[in-house]
Amino acid sequence: MSDDVMYASVVPCSRRDAPLRHEPVPRPVPGPDEVLVRVAAASLDRVDTYIRHGTHGMAATEPQILGRDMAGVVSAVGAGVREFRVGDEVIALGRQTHAQYALAPGLHTMPKPPQWSFAEAAALPTAGRTAYDAVVNIARVRPGERVLVVAAGGAVGSFALQFGAHLRAEVYATAGTEDKCATARAHGAHAAVNHYSPDMVEQVLAASGGAKMDVIVDPVGGALYESLLRLLARNGRIVTCGVTAGARASLHLGRLMTQGWHIHGIGRPDRHEVAAHLRGCLDLMLAAGAKPIVDRVFPLSEAPDAHRYLEESSFFGRVVLTPEPARPPR
Structure with missing residues (x-):
């Protein structure tokens, strides 16, 4: 294979049964403010499955390489990049990262x-910076506050759980299985309950001694939202940072008015805000002595298996892909 070609995981178009293809594609060239990274690991996100299936308002209308998060070694830099040199080991939020090489803005x-593996580092950017913005910038979690992290086994939830614990909040969690609840407790949750239980609200209140939550971090949305509001204290804050269970929810405006709730969306930060969130997230992880939670690592050529595993929702933390030496497509 020539130096200007690489292997990547490509989705041909969005449809329910669209097969991912492991195939040769042109190697990208960095623009003036970009770095080219030889990818050592790239995390898999729910968004990748949405694009593949054409759901949640996302679709691939032509062959597309998926992925945004990566870690690896700088292979080339644009003329305007001064902070990095060829050979540097980096974490990056880029584009089309499910490949042997990918681009990211400097x-x-x-x-x-150095104490993180490439797989751990690749788990950080999108989920970590989202959780950081939700917990630190928007909810402004303070020591001693009661914080409920919904879907703590998910990408954003696993970071929000660690951040809340480091900020000395009293963290509660929900997850989809008892095994995930146990893992959440092992990572700092005061208590964790199954959010599929019909008495989920009552279980959380029993665990908290009847006290409601000062902050709720919700990456799920959908029908669960109404139950979450039953757990929100007067003047409490709820931050929506995902709609994996659906984008529609019912809200009683009378309760909103009388309870004084603060309802926030995660928003769409500009590129400079994203950079600040990335650095804040990394600094907070290092201050906590924590690492991103990696559930399982798949070879890039086995991306279809990784997608199926992600869609089964049995993971806790991040699912990661690692490119291997070039091989013929399967």
């Missing part, structure tokens, strides 16, 4: 902590 690239 602004969204950071040095990889």
